[in-house]
Amino acid sequence: MMRITETVKHLIIINVLMFIGTVAIGNGELFYKWFALYFPENDLFQPWQIVTHMFMHGGGNTANFSITHILFNMFALWMFGSAVEQQLGSKKFLFIYFSAGLxxxxxxxxxxxxxxxxxxxxxxxxxxxxxxIVQMMKTNKTLDTINQVQFEKLKELFPVYNASMVGASGCIMGVLAAFGMMNPEAKLMLIFLPIPIKAKYFIPGIIILDIISAVTGQSFFSPSNTAYMAHVGGALTGFIIMWYWKKNQFNKNRWD
Structure with a gap:
């Protein structure tokens, strides 16, 4: 069994404490309002949410406390994060983790x-x-003078303006990409598809499915409200960092 590394352990503790705080304080709404990442045009957006949303799982107006969400993410963080930290060290691991989140x-x-x-x-x-437009986005109520064409456009705009992000998935996708580049022959499996697939095929496959899901709205292995492009951004960031380090590992640009 993979031994949990120190940095991964502390990240898991922070995530769990944030989840407990979300559940225990303000019925899920208070922590979500403060720490989830809102669309920047929304008045609820705050700069610190760019980082704090990475430690949030669940909450919001529906008080949706997703145990499955945090369990899956923390399991993946332990499984792949510990392996990456052992191979690269804590500084490199944290750089990949937060860079992938960004x-x-x-x-x-x-x-x-x-x-x-x-x-x-x-x-x-x-x-x-x-x-x-902002007033109608905030209240979800249209003006009496709105015509049908404007109404249809407002319906499309509403979910974007009121969008929010929570979860460590983007960070973990970056870690997963790093793991795959260091261990391309390692065999991985999806829970609902217990067929071992080499990491060098498994991880690009997941990214492609996320892109398809973002464009079509068809979910393959995640809830329909998943921020699919966040997965793609995290994975590509992890890949680019590892590619750069590998390419420059013997020159002055090497990470020390």
Whole structure:
């Protein structure tokens, strides 16, 4: 059995404490409001959420405390994170972990803005003001003067404006990519598909499925509200870091 490493152990403790705080304080809403990552155009967005959302699992207006979410993420963090930390050391591991989390944020928010900007521009061009749009996004109530075309655009804009992110999945996808690059022949399995697949095929396969899910809305192995592009961003960030380190391991750019 893989021995848990010190850095991974402390990350798991922080995640568990944040989950307990979410459940115990404010019925899930208070911690979620403070620490989940909201879409930057939303008034609830705060800069610290870029980091704090990585330690959040569950909560929100529906008080959805996902035990499965945190258990799966912490299991993956223990299993792959401990192996990566043992091979690279704590400094490199933490660099990959948080860089992947930030990469996940960039990809997911970029994807949100890719959908948000054209819709917002079309609504402005139709005669609505920015303040009117924000007010309708906040209250989920439309003005009496809204026509059918504007209403349809607002329906598309609403879930983007009110989107939020929680979870360590982006960080863990980066760690998983690092594990795969260091151990390409290691055989991995999905819980619902107990067929061993080599890491060099398994991890790219997961990334491709996440991209398909983001574009089509069809979920293959995650809940439908998963931030799929965050998974992609985390994995690609982990891959790029490991590729750079491997390429430059014998020159002055090597990580020390």
């Amino acid at each position: 990469g996940a944020v960039l990809f997911q928010l970029g994807y949100y803005y890719f959908n948000y900007i054209p819709l917002h521009s079309e609504l402005i061009a139709s005669g609505l003001t920015g303040d009117e």
